[in-house]
Amino acid sequence: MYSLVQDQASARERFRARMLMGSADIVSPVLLVIGIGIFLWLAANPAQLEALLRFAFPGRSSYLYERASLLALLGEHLVLVAVSATAAAVFGISLGILVTRPAGRDFLGIVRDLSSLAQTFPPVAVLALAVPALGFGFQPAVVALFVYSILPVINNTISGLVAVPPDIVEVSRGMGMTRVQILFRTELPVAARVIIAGVRTSVVINIGTATIGAVVGAGGLGAVIISGLVRDNYALVFTGAVSAAVLAFTADWCFARLERRFYSARSDRS
Amino acid sequence: MIEFEHVVKDYNGITAVDDISLELSAGKICVFIGPSGCGKTTSLRLINRMIEPSSGTIRLDGTPVSKIKAEQLRRGIGYVIQSVGLLPHMSVRENIGIVPRLLGWDRNKRAKRADELLELIGLAPAAYRDKLPHELSGGEAQRVGVARALAADPPVLLMDEPFGAVDPLGREALQREFLSLNRELKKTVVFVTHDLDEAIRLGDRIVLMRDGKIVQDDIPERILGTPHNEFVREFIGADRALKRLSCFTVESCMHQAAVLEQALLEDGKPPADLEVNGTGTLWIVDAGAVPVGMCRRSDGKWGDVRDVRAEELGVKTLSSLRDALSRLLGRGLKAVPVLSDGNRLVGEVRLTDIEAVNQSDGYV
Numbered sequence: 001m002y003s004l005v006q007d008q009a010s011a012r013e014r015f016r017a018r019m020l021m022g023s024a025d026i027v028s029p030v031l032l033v034i035g036i037g038i039f040l041w042l043a044a045n046p047a048q049l050e051a052l053l054r055f056a057f058p059g060r061s062s063y064l065y066e067r068a069s070l071l072a073l074l075g076e077h078l079v080l081v082a083v084s085a086t087a088a089a090v091f092g093i094s095l096g097i098l099v100t101r102p103a104g105r106d107f108l109g110i111v112r113d114l115s116s117l118a119q120t121f122p123p124v125a126v127l128a129l130a131v132p133a134l135g136f137g138f139q140p141a142v143v144a145l146f147v148y149s150i151l152p153v154i155n156n157t158i159s160g161l162v163a164v165p166p167d168i169v170e171v172s173r174g175m176g177m178t179r180v181q182i183l184f185r186t187e188l189p190v191a192a193r194v195i196i197a198g199v200r201t202s203v204v205i206n207i208g209t210a211t212i213g214a215v216v217g218a219g220g221l222g223a224v225i226i227s228g229l230v231r232d233n234y235a236l237v238f239t240g241a242v243s244a245a246v247l248a249f250t251a252d253w254c255f256a257r258l259e260r261r262f263y264s265a266r267s268d269r270s
Numbered sequence: 271m272i273e274f275e276h277v278v279k280d281y282n283g284i285t286a287v288d289d290i291s292l293e294l295s296a297g298k299i300c301v302f303i304g305p306s307g308c309g310k311t312t313s314l315r316l317i318n319r320m321i322e323p324s325s326g327t328i329r330l331d332g333t334p335v336s337k338i339k340a341e342q343l344r345r346g347i348g349y350v351i352q353s354v355g356l357l358p359h360m361s362v363r364e365n366i367g368i369v370p371r372l373l374g375w376d377r378n379k380r381a382k383r384a385d386e387l388l389e390l391i392g393l394a395p396a397a398y399r400d401k402l403p404h405e406l407s408g409g410e411a412q413r414v415g416v417a418r419a420l421a422a423d424p425p426v427l428l429m430d431e432p433f434g435a436v437d438p439l440g441r442e443a444l445q446r447e448f449l450s451l452n453r454e455l456k457k458t459v460v461f462v463t464h465d466l467d468e469a470i471r472l473g474d475r476i477v478l479m480r481d482g483k484i485v486q487d488d489i490p491e492r493i494l495g496t497p498h499n500e501f502v503r504e505f506i507g508a509d510r511a512l513k514r515l516s517c518f519t520v521e522s523c524m525h526q527a528a529v530l531e532q533a534l535l536e537d538g539k540p541p542a543d544l545e546v547n548g549t550g551t552l553w554i555v556d557a558g559a560v561p562v563g564m565c566r567r568s569d570g571k572w573g574d575v576r577d578v579r580a581e582e583l584g585v586k587t588l589s590s591l592r593d594a595l596s597r598l599l600g601r602g603l604k605a606v607p608v609l610s611d612g613n614r615l616v617g618e619v620r621l622t623d624i625e626a627v628n629q630s631d632g633y634v
Contacts, residue, residue, distance in 0.1 A: 171355030174320055174428075175369050175418075176345030185368075189359045263359030 032253055039246050043070040049239075057235040065224045065236055074243060077220035080138070080213055081247075084145035085206045089199045092150045096157025096195075097183065111154065119151040123209050127216050141213030141220075148209055149202040156198025160191030163265065192262040200255035207248040211240065221247075271296045272317060272426065272458065277326035279312055279482075286312040287323070288482035294475075296425070297456040299449075301473035303463055305505070309482040310462045314428050317460060318347045330426070345372055348419030348427040348457070352434045354411045356403035362388070362414050363399040369422045387417040392447065409440040416448065420455070427459045433468070445471050466506060470494070470513060478502060511628050515592040520585050523627055524608045524617035528552045532562060540565055540572050549604035549620050559614040561607050584609040587616065591627060594619045 042049045046064055053063040065073070092115075099108040123144050130140035164187050172186040188195075214222030221240045228236025272294040279287040287309045294300045302310035315321045316328055319340045328335045335343055356365050366387055367380035375383070385395040391413040403411060412433060419427055433441045433448075449472060452459060463469055469476050470490045478486045478493065485505075486498045494514045497503040506513065528546035532554050546552050546567060554563035554575060561584065563575045584607040585594045597606045598621050608617040 165353075165355075167351060167353040167355045168357060170320075171349065171351055172357070172368075174318060174344055174349035174351070176341045176343075176372055177368075178341055181372070186357055190357070192359075265358070 032250070036246065036250060039243070040071075043074060043243070046070070053235045053239065057238070060233060060235050062233065063235045065227055065239070067227075068219070068223070070224070070239065070243065073219065073221050073223060073240075074247070076218075077207075077210055077222075077244070077247065080141060080145065080210045080218060080220050081203065081206050084142045084210075085149055085199075085203045087142075087146050088149035088202055088206070089153050091146075092153025092198070092202070093157050093195060096154050096161060097188075100158060100161040108158065112158065115151045115154040118147050121147070123148050123212050124215065127212065131216055136217045138218050140216050141210070141218030145206050145210055145213070149206045152198045152201040152205070153195075154198075156201075157191070157195050160194030160198075161187055163194070164190045190263060190265075193259050193264050196255060196259045196262065200252060200259065203255065204248050204252050207244060207251060211244055271329075271331055272460065273327075273329040274313070274316075275327045275329070277313075277316060277328060278324045279309075279316065279321060280324045285482050287316065289326070290482075290484060292477065292484070292487070294458065294460065296458045298474040299452060299459040299461055299472050300475045300477060301461045301463060301469040302477050302479060303466065303469045304479035304485075306464065307481075308479040310477075310479050311430055312482075313479070314430055314460055314462050317426075318344045318349060318428055320344075341372075345369055345422065346424050346426075348424045350415050350419045350427070350429045350432040352431040354403075354415040354432075354435075356406075356411055356414060356418070358403050361400050361402055362393075362406070365403070365414060366418045366421050368418065373422055383421060384417075387420060388414075390420075390451070391417045408436050409444060412436055412444055413447075416451075420457075425458060427457045429459060429461045431463055432461075434463070434465070441468070448472070466513065470516070478505060480505075512592060512595075515595060515624065515627070516590045518591045518627060519587065520589050520591060520594050520608050520619050521587040523591070523623045524587075524619050525605075525623065527605075527607060527615060527618035529559075529615060530554055532556050535575065538575060540567075540575075542572065544572075548618075549622075551603075551605045551618070553607055553615055553618070555615055558612075561609075561613075561615050578607075580607065580609060580613040580615075583607060584613065584615075585619065586610075591619070591624055595621075595624050598624070 042052065046069070049070070050063045054060075057063070068076075095111060098104040099111045126144035126147050127140055130143045134140040134143065168186060168190065169182060172182045177185060210218075210220055211222030211225055213220050214226045221244045224236050224240030224243070228234065228238075228240065272292075274290045274292040277287055277290045278285065290309075290313060302313055304310050312321060316323055317330070317335065319335055322336075330338075330343075330347075356362075357368070360368075363381060363384040366384040367375075370380045370383060381399075384399060388395040388398055393410060393413060398406075398410070398414075403414075406414065412435075415432065419429075433444045436444060445468060461469075461472060473490055476486075476488060476490055476493050477484055480501055486493055486502050493502065494506055494510060497506060497510075503510065525548060528548070528551065530540055530544070530552055534541070535554065540552055540554075544552070550567040552565045552567065552572075553561045554565065556562050561578055561580045563577050565575045566573045583597065583601065585597060587608055587610060594606055598604075598619075603621075605618040605620040607615050608619055610616045
């Protein structure tokens with residue numbers, strides 16, 4: 001079952017690599033910084049942004065979201081993502097470690113199944129369930145995003161730790177490492193790349209999904225998109241969607257760089 | 271010194287180690303050997319408490335190992351396994367420094383020790399210290415594995431088929447190196463293998479096991495020469511005779527050779543009336559008694575003289591009979607010349623001599 005999940009994961013990886021991640025190899029830091037620079041400049045200069053949008057979508061009554069600046073929305077979005085993704089990463093990695101310890105092995109299957117189940121809930125449904133409990137605003141959005149972002153982290157943490165060759169663990173024990181030392185000096189460093197790949201997927205999904213938070217008044221870039229949809233104003237939808245995309249791309253690029261600093265089992269075999 | 275006292279290990283009703291008592295003397299290489307499942311690896315792992323015994327005591331220099339904290343015990347015992355198990359994300363230097371780091375050595379001391387050990391195992395520190403394990407060949411990785419086990423200078427080394435994954439040529443080189451290394455370091459080594467040749471080459475003592483029990487515990491010559499029972503005989507195998515030939519020198523059973531000086535040949539042939547005994551082989555030598563040719567007599571006639579090169583064909587007086595046999599068979603001869611220093615002919619070894627030695631021990 002593991003190998004199946006891993007195969008699916010790696011197929012997804014490869015697909016993603018072709019569609020997007022290849023860009024991590026192509027896009028140089030210079031280009032990325034220039035792109036982000038242009039984006040931030042436009043976000044900070046509404047007059048120029050409006051001119052650009054007027055050119056792209058002629059004949060609209062308005063081009064800008066009036067209730068908050070794009071920069072402020074970007075900030076809200078980032079906070080939403082940072083809180084929920086960090087919580088998901090910490091929780092997911094911890095749980096992944098726990099169920100791969102001898103004492104927690106019994107729970108490995110059920111944790112995997114539950115986290116997969118969590119992923120099948122539409123985030124809107126989670127929001128709808130969270131609102132009666134937590135009210136409108138930031139909190140239900142964070143909870144929904146948290147639930148939704150855990151799966152890739154748990155899956156990759158488990159896959160990464162299970163794939164650590166047993167002889168390496170054995171020899172670490174034989175050299176006199178304690179269990180904690182084996183975890184931190186042997187298992188986690190060997191699994192780090194796979195785990196970080198999980199966090200990377202989780203964050204990218206999270207950034208996209210966070211736009212839905214606007215439905216319950218959590219703010220963020222979703223506010224622009226929803227406002228545009230309600231008013232049938234594609235300039236606004238475009239602004240919000242492109243902003244979220246830039247954010248997701250940047251985060252993905254950063255994680256791709258981070259991943260490469262860690263040991264990879266693939267380079268080991270070549 | 272390592273002592274086993276009535277040590278038993280049960281796994282859910284299966285007895286892996288069945289009441290073993292042993293004393294392994296310090297500074298010697300003791301090889302545990304036997305078919306798979308005989309308990310040799312279990313016995314090894316009992317020493318550093320990777321496995322706990324069901325009953326019995328194991329003592330290290332008089333102290334029961336169960337009285338020492340497992341991690342602390344293991345840090346004081348070198349451990350090498352077949353797959354080496356170098357940590358893939360660490361450089362060679364970091365790998366060698368693992369146990370020193372656990373013992374709290376500072377970075378400089380660890381780096382210095384790693385370089386020292388790389389030097390000792392014959393890998394240039396400057397070229398190897400920063401390499402990652404996947405950049406090493408199998409033999410190099412094994413050497414680093416041994417260096418890592420030696421890092422904190424433990425008095426005892428446990429080696430579980432450490433050279434098993436290396437190709438035969440590389441394995442022999444590793445065995446030779448390890449043997450000379452340990453002659454210097456004088457570690458107490460417990461070595462597990464299923465390769466009898468390796469056991470004979472390395473062991474000061476061989477403990478042959480079966481079904482968790484010791485079948486024979488002896489020096490290599492006696493294991494081969496006087497096997498205790500049918501099982502030992504079978505285990506040391508159909509080629510036990512061949513292995514045993516390694517224990518005899520050519521000198522101990524060579525014959526006088528029939529010799530003719532080159533100058534005495536008549537028309538390139540030995541005199542027709544010259545008779546020789548034995549295998550009918552006549553060695554033609556030059557003035558310095560170095561063989562330069564040979565000639566066979568059959569049906570009362572001499573064949574053609576064949577040129578020979580002494581150093582290619584001959585064996586030395588201290589060569590083993592196994593070497594001699596190999597040359598005899600390789601050249602299709604009935605006898606090979608035995609040479610002293612300077613390639614002077616001092617005798618010959620015949621196929622029949624080897625057969626005689628082989629039959630002398632009564633178990634053919």
